[in-house]
Amino acid sequence: MDRDQTNGTGPPDPRRRLPRTDAVLADPRLVAAAERLGRRVVKSAVVQAQDRARRNDIAAADVADTAVRTPPATAAALRPVINATGVLLHTNRGRAALSEAARQAILAASGHTDVEFDLVTGERAARGRSAVAALLGQVPAAQAAHVVNNGAAALVLAATALAQDREIIVSRGELVEIGDGFRLPDLLVSTGARLREVGTTNRTSVADYTTAIAERTGFILKIHPSNFRITGFTGGVGVAELAALGPLVVADLGSGLLRREPLLPDEPDADTWLRAGAALVTASGDKLLGGPQCGLLLGRADVVRPLARHPLARALRVDKLTLAALEATVNNPETPTRSGLHGESCALRARAERLAAGLAADGIPARAVDSRAVVGAGGAPGVTLDSAALALPEVFAARLRQGPTPVVGRVVEGRCLLDLRAVAPHEDGSIAAAVRAAAVQDAVDADRACT
Numbered sequence: 001m002d003r004d005q006t007n008g009t010g011p012p013d014p015r016r017r018l019p020r021t022d023a024v025l026a027d028p029r030l031v032a033a034a035e036r037l038g039r040r041v042v043k044s045a046v047v048q049a050q051d052r053a054r055r056n057d058i059a060a061a062d063v064a065d066t067a068v069r070t071p072p073a074t075a076a077a078l079r080p081v082i083n084a085t086g087v088l089l090h091t092n093r094g095r096a097a098l099s100e101a102a103r104q105a106i107l108a109a110s111g112h113t114d115v116e117f118d119l120v121t122g123e124r125a126a127r128g129r130s131a132v133a134a135l136l137g138q139v140p141a142a143q144a145a146h147v148v149n150n151g152a153a154a155l156v157l158a159a160t161a162l163a164q165d166r167e168i169i170v171s172r173g174e175l176v177e178i179g180d181g182f183r184l185p186d187l188l189v190s191t192g193a194r195l196r197e198v199g200t201t202n203r204t205s206v207a208d209y210t211t212a213i214a215e216r217t218g219f220i221l222k223i224h225p226s227n228f229r230i231t232g233f234t235g236g237v238g239v240a241e242l243a244a245l246g247p248l249v250v251a252d253l254g255s256g257l258l259r260r261e262p263l264l265p266d267e268p269d270a271d272t273w274l275r276a277g278a279a280l281v282t283a284s285g286d287k288l289l290g291g292p293q294c295g296l297l298l299g300r301a302d303v304v305r306p307l308a309r310h311p312l313a314r315a316l317r318v319d320k321l322t323l324a325a326l327e328a329t330v331n332n333p334e335t336p337t338r339s340g341l342h343g344e345s346c347a348l349r350a351r352a353e354r355l356a357a358g359l360a361a362d363g364i365p366a367r368a369v370d371s372r373a374v375v376g377a378g379g380a381p382g383v384t385l386d387s388a389a390l391a392l393p394e395v396f397a398a399r400l401r402q403g404p405t406p407v408v409g410r411v412v413e414g415r416c417l418l419d420l421r422a423v424a425p426h427e428d429g430s431i432a433a434a435v436r437a438a439a440v441q442d443a444v445d446a447d448r449a450c451t
């Protein structure tokens with residue numbers, strides 16, 4: 001609803017009279033924006049601008065100009081953010097940032113595609129066949145692969161198809177909560193499988209597994225505890241030893257490394273686990289692999305193929321955009337996640353120094369400091385990566401988060417740290433601009449305090 005600026009104390013000042021919403025929406029720039037974004041998004045920008053004018057934050061005459069600058073870049077409210085947290089992968093920030101190759105593949109696949117169609121024969125073809133081929137190329141020990149919606153879906157499909165009304169033998173030290181209150185044991189039991197927990201939190205032996213093996217065993221599950229680490233008096237049984245016991249071994253990798261990553265020597269990978277004798281490996285696509293959200297099932301053909309044909313597979317299948325991004329990521333593994341992992345700390349330090357010097361020259365209290373980054377999102381717990389950060393006064397944290405290009409840092413000991421390990425070098429300019437805008441805010445607030 002539109003309201004006049006009348007307050008009953010006299011005729012309204014025409015310069016302060018709020019323009020009507022419809023009149024503002026008729027501005028050709030907003031008409032163009034509405035064509036791109038939808039009228040609803042643009043109207044909400046106008047209403048916001050009118051509210052600001054009512055609060056005397058902007059002049060009534062500036063409502064249209066302000067509304068033109070307000071709408072998001074796309075019709076979805078999901079905002080891109082610069083991840084300066086020093087956590088490479090975080091579920092709250094959408095985990096892996098996609099590579100340029102993956103982004104282009106998504107764009108190319110967003111119209112009609114040949115996702116389930118053979119252009120040569122004109123017949124139906126297997127969905128996701130080229131993504132699967134790319135995966136098999138990277139994981140020589142896998143005979144077959146299938147892609148589902150996420151890592152949890154991969155486990156659900158395996159448990160449903162291989163262990164419904166049967167038992168899954170699993171070590172008590174591997175029954176993890178994967179985040180936001182979701183626990184793998186609950187997920188597994190929800191499929192109608194029964195858990196046969198063996199061993200203790202810190203130690204499980206081969207004998208614990210052998211005594212549990214029975215006619216009713218569906219499979220032995222090995223879970224990589226990817227988001228925590230137990231140290232001290234510990235002992236577990238490796239995939240190779242489990243594979244020698246008889247029942248199928250399903251191994252939940254979590255992190256999604258297809259091959260060994262020398263920088264993360266304790267992080268298992270799909271190829272090694274399959275070579276060690278796992279019949280099936282499950283993993284996420286958007287953790288260390290650096291791809292889109294999806295779940296990978298890799299392993300023996302006689303195990304993977306029936307899973308892909310199970311009725312539940314239809315409910316867990318991925319869309320063409322995911323398949324396109326996954327294939328591009330596997331074919332061109334130079335992802336932001338990989339760059340973040342491999343970035344030299346001296347190069348990060350040089351970037352931080354450069355940013356700090358530029359900002360300090362403008363009187364902004366910015367300094368370059370050493371920092372420690374982590375992988376996050378169920379990858380390499382306990383591993384820290386040397387990093388560098390821009391240190392600012394703590395007040396900057398909230399302002400940077402709420403700026404036009406949100407920058408998310410972390411607050412440590414009264415300072416706002418912008419860690420550069422997960423920030424692409426081409427984003428440094430946006431960080432500098434965001435910090436400058438946040439510093440101007442300081443000046444505006446100081447002005448207000450004086451008047």
Ligand SMILES: *Cc1c(COP(=O)(O)O)cnc(C)c1O
Nearest residue numbers: 150151152224226253254284378
């Ligand atoms: C992350 C993780 C999962 C769940 O994968 P999503 O892709 O988040 O569904 C399952 N198991 C392990 C070991 C994990 O690290």
